[in-house]
Amino acid sequence: MVDKVSKKKSGMPVASLVLGIISVLTTLFWYITLPAGILAIVFGVKSIRKLGSNLGKAGMILGIIGLSLFTFIYIGLMLILILANMY
Numbered sequence: 001m002v003d004k005v006s007k008k009k010s011g012m013p014v015a016s017l018v019l020g021i022i023s024v025l026t027t028l029f030w031y032i033t034l035p036a037g038i039l040a041i042v043f044g045v046k047s048i049r050k051l052g053s054n055l056g057k058a059g060m061i062l063g064i065i066g067l068s069l070f071t072f073i074y075i076g077l078m079l080i081l082i083l084a085n086m087y
Contacts, residue, residue, distance in 0.1 A: 013055035016043035020062025027069045037067040 016039075023037035044060025047053045 010047065010051060010053075012043050013047040013051065013053035013059065016040050016047055016059025017055050017062065018059070019043065020059040020066060023063055023066025024069065027066060027073060030070065030074070033066055033070045037063045037070070039063075040066070 019036045019040035023033050023040055026032040026036070040059045040063025044056045044058075044063060047056030048060065
């Protein structure tokens with residue numbers, strides 16, 4: 001069982017949540033979304049394993065959502081550009 005003192009001292013779950021929110025909000029800017037999303041997932045997994053934190057889980061999920069949105073938007077843009085240049 002994890003004691004309450006170590007839960008309060010760790011900022012990793014909060015960092016994961018904040019980075020996950022940033023990755024979702026800045027989906028159109030790849031240079032912000034990629035590092036923020038990846039770090040949100042890494043910090044979320046570490047905080048879930050060490051502390052069993054729900055904030056870490058939320059941050060990890062938001063990081064995955066941010067990276068997924070980024071991927072879908074940029075794949076769609078590439079397909080539009082390729083199809084527009086074909087005709």
